[in-house]
Amino acid sequence: MAKCVSVCRKWQQCTFELKRIKGDICSKAHHCHLLCADTHFTIYTVACGTALGTSAHVLCRLGLIESAPTHWISGTSEQTKLSVEFPLEDILLITASPVIKAVTNFKQVSKRLEEFDVEEQPSSVLEKRYPNIKVIQSGITQLKSKEHKMFTEDGKEYGYEKLCLCAGAKSKLIFEGNPYILGIRDTDSAQEFQKHLAKAKRIVVVGNGGIALELVYEIEGCEVIWAIKDKAIGNTFFDAGAAEFLIPKLSAEKPETATACKRTKYTTGGSEKEGRSDTAADRLGSALGPDWHEGLHLKGTKEFSHKVHIETLCEVKRIYLQQEFIPLKQASLSFPKGKQNAEPDRGQNFPFFSALWPVYVELTNGKIYGCDFIVSATGVVPNVKPFLDGNDFALGEDGGLKVDEHMHTSLPDIYAAGDICTASWEPSRVWQQMRLWTQARQMGWYAARCMAADSCGESIDMDFSFELFAHVTRFFNYKVVLLGKYNAQGLGSDHELMLRCTKGQEYVKVVMQTGRMMGAVLIGETDLEETFENLILNQMDLSAYGEDLLNPNVDIEDYFD
Missing domain, CATH: 3.50.50.60 (FAD/NAD(P)-binding domain)
Structure with a gap:
C-alpha cells in the first residue's frame, strides 16, 4: 500500500508545509484524480480556466503526483521541499480545448492582494512538466456520479476516485441565435x-x-x-x-x-477558419x-x-x-x-x-x-448544464454548484472551484464571492489542498484568502483596488462613507461602520492598499482618527506602525 503525505497547517509567511506523518498509511494504493474542464455544450466556453490549471499544479505540489521540490504557485518566495517519495498518482485533465491556463509572473502586492498574468499554453507543456498528468482533449457527454464515471465525446469512459469540476461560466446573451x-x-x-x-x-x-x-x-x-x-x-x-x-x-x-x-x-488550431x-x-x-x-x-x-x-x-x-x-x-x-x-x-x-x-x-x-x-456583455452564468443530468447537485441561487468550506459539492467525492461553484459556507464579514480571476486561482489552489487532505483522512483550516475580499485590476488605465465590503454590500443603512478625490489622479473611498473600516475602493497610485487591508482585517476602532484617515498631508502608516 502506498504511503500518504498528510497535509498539516503550519503558517509561515503566508504559506504552509507538508509534513510526513510516519506510519500513516493511506487505504488507497492508487488514485485517479480527475479534473474536468468545460465541454462543447456551452455557447462561449472556458476550456481550461485558472481554477483548473491551479488545481492540477497544486495537486502536483502536494505529492499527488511525483514532483521535485519547487516554489508554490501561491507566489511566496519560500520553497517547500518534499523530502519523501510519493506514490504514483494519476491525474487526468479533461478539456475541450488544446490550450490550458497558466498563472505566471505572480506578485504578492500585500498579504491578501495579488497580481498575476494568465498565459495560454499547449496542454503538452503541463504533461512534460508533470509526467503523471494526462490531458484528455475531448468534450464531456455525461457524468454518472453514483458510478464515479465520466463519458467523453470520443466514446471513452473514465473512472475517478475524486473529481473536481472547474468548468467556469458561460456568457449570458441578451438574445440567442442572432448572428449580429x-x-x-x-x-x-x-x-x-x-x-x-x-x-x-x-x-x-x-x-x-x-x-x-x-x-x-x-x-x-x-x-x-x-x-x-x-x-x-x-x-x-x-x-x-x-x-x-x-x-x-x-x-x-x-x-x-x-x-x-x-x-x-x-x-487553437483551425479556430480562425472562415465558416x-x-x-x-x-x-x-x-x-x-x-x-x-x-x-x-x-x-x-x-x-x-x-x-x-x-x-x-x-x-x-x-x-x-x-x-x-x-x-x-x-x-x-x-x-x-x-x-x-x-x-x-x-x-x-x-x-x-x-x-x-x-x-x-x-x-x-x-x-x-x-x-x-x-x-x-451582461455577465455570466455558471456552466453546470453538462453535469446535471442524472446527478442531484445542490445549486445556489445563482445557479452554481454549492460547495462547503472544503470545496465539496453535495455529491460524494466531487469538488468544484472557480466560476462554476457557489460558496455556501458562512462567509467572513468582509468577504464575498465574485466570479473573478483572483478567486478562481484561490479556489483552485485551495480545492487541490482539500482533495489531498481528504485522500489522507486529514482536515485543514479554511484558507486565509477567504478572510478578506481583495482584488486589484485596471480600468481606464487606472490601477483599481477593491477591499472588503467596498460597495457597502449587506451593511445596511448604518454605515458612512469617507471620500478623497484628486481629479485625474486618484479616488479613495472607505466604508466605515461603528468606527471600523469595512471596505475601500482605491483608484490610482494611492499606496494605501496594505494599510487599509490591515485596518479592515484588524477591525480596530478608528473613530478617534476622524478625517485624518484620508488626509493626504498625514502619513496614515505612521499611526499604525
Missing part, C-alpha cells in the same frame, strides 16, 4: 470580435461589468453606444462617485504607447485572462480615438434585422453630439427610413440605434 450579437467570454470570441470591429462604424455594447468597462475604453475608430441598466458605469465594482471620476477618460485621447503585453498568445461551425467554436473556447484586450487591435474604420455615448437606466427591448426594420419606416438615431439630444440618423431616402445598418437596437427608453453589430 457577439458575446465576449473566451479567446476565440475575442478574436472574432476584433475581426468584426475592423469593418465597423458603430457598435452597441450592452452590459456594465468588467468586460464592458474594458471594451468601451479600448475601442478606437468606432462609435460606441453603451447601454447599461444602472445609473452609473461600473456598478459592479464602484459607486457613482468613482464612475464620475473615470468618465472623462472616455473622451480623452488614449496614450499612444501601451504597456507591453507579457502574455504569450496561442490560437467554422458554431459547435466547433463552442468546443474550443478558452477563458479570457486579465488584460485580455492586450495584443488585440481593437480599431474600427474611423480615425478618431474614443467616441462613446452612454444610455443609462435602460435595457434592450427588441432587436431588428435590417429587413425587419425598413418596413416599419421608423427613424433610428444618429450618434449624439455632446449633451444634445440625438437626431434622426439621416439615410439617403430620409425621412422614409433611416441610414441603413445591418441591425437595429430598440432600448426600453424608446430610443432606437442602428449599428454594425451588438456586444452582449
Whole structure:
C-alpha cells in the first residue's frame, strides 16, 4: 500500500508545509484524480480556466503526483521541499480545448492582494512538466456520479476516485441565435470580435461589468453606444462617485504607447477558419485572462480615438434585422453630439427610413440605434448544464454548484472551484464571492489542498484568502483596488462613507461602520492598499482618527506602525 503525505497547517509567511506523518498509511494504493474542464455544450466556453490549471499544479505540489521540490504557485518566495517519495498518482485533465491556463509572473502586492498574468499554453507543456498528468482533449457527454464515471465525446469512459469540476461560466446573451450579437467570454470570441470591429462604424455594447468597462475604453475608430441598466458605469465594482471620476477618460485621447503585453498568445488550431461551425467554436473556447484586450487591435474604420455615448437606466427591448426594420419606416438615431439630444440618423431616402445598418437596437427608453453589430456583455452564468443530468447537485441561487468550506459539492467525492461553484459556507464579514480571476486561482489552489487532505483522512483550516475580499485590476488605465465590503454590500443603512478625490489622479473611498473600516475602493497610485487591508482585517476602532484617515498631508502608516 502506498504511503500518504498528510497535509498539516503550519503558517509561515503566508504559506504552509507538508509534513510526513510516519506510519500513516493511506487505504488507497492508487488514485485517479480527475479534473474536468468545460465541454462543447456551452455557447462561449472556458476550456481550461485558472481554477483548473491551479488545481492540477497544486495537486502536483502536494505529492499527488511525483514532483521535485519547487516554489508554490501561491507566489511566496519560500520553497517547500518534499523530502519523501510519493506514490504514483494519476491525474487526468479533461478539456475541450488544446490550450490550458497558466498563472505566471505572480506578485504578492500585500498579504491578501495579488497580481498575476494568465498565459495560454499547449496542454503538452503541463504533461512534460508533470509526467503523471494526462490531458484528455475531448468534450464531456455525461457524468454518472453514483458510478464515479465520466463519458467523453470520443466514446471513452473514465473512472475517478475524486473529481473536481472547474468548468467556469458561460456568457449570458441578451438574445440567442442572432448572428449580429457577439458575446465576449473566451479567446476565440475575442478574436472574432476584433475581426468584426475592423469593418465597423458603430457598435452597441450592452452590459456594465468588467468586460464592458474594458471594451468601451479600448475601442478606437468606432462609435460606441453603451447601454447599461444602472445609473452609473461600473456598478459592479464602484459607486457613482468613482464612475464620475473615470468618465472623462472616455473622451480623452488614449496614450499612444501601451504597456507591453507579457502574455504569450496561442490560437487553437483551425479556430480562425472562415465558416467554422458554431459547435466547433463552442468546443474550443478558452477563458479570457486579465488584460485580455492586450495584443488585440481593437480599431474600427474611423480615425478618431474614443467616441462613446452612454444610455443609462435602460435595457434592450427588441432587436431588428435590417429587413425587419425598413418596413416599419421608423427613424433610428444618429450618434449624439455632446449633451444634445440625438437626431434622426439621416439615410439617403430620409425621412422614409433611416441610414441603413445591418441591425437595429430598440432600448426600453424608446430610443432606437442602428449599428454594425451588438456586444452582449451582461455577465455570466455558471456552466453546470453538462453535469446535471442524472446527478442531484445542490445549486445556489445563482445557479452554481454549492460547495462547503472544503470545496465539496453535495455529491460524494466531487469538488468544484472557480466560476462554476457557489460558496455556501458562512462567509467572513468582509468577504464575498465574485466570479473573478483572483478567486478562481484561490479556489483552485485551495480545492487541490482539500482533495489531498481528504485522500489522507486529514482536515485543514479554511484558507486565509477567504478572510478578506481583495482584488486589484485596471480600468481606464487606472490601477483599481477593491477591499472588503467596498460597495457597502449587506451593511445596511448604518454605515458612512469617507471620500478623497484628486481629479485625474486618484479616488479613495472607505466604508466605515461603528468606527471600523469595512471596505475601500482605491483608484490610482494611492499606496494605501496594505494599510487599509490591515485596518479592515484588524477591525480596530478608528473613530478617534476622524478625517485624518484620508488626509493626504498625514502619513496614515505612521499611526499604525
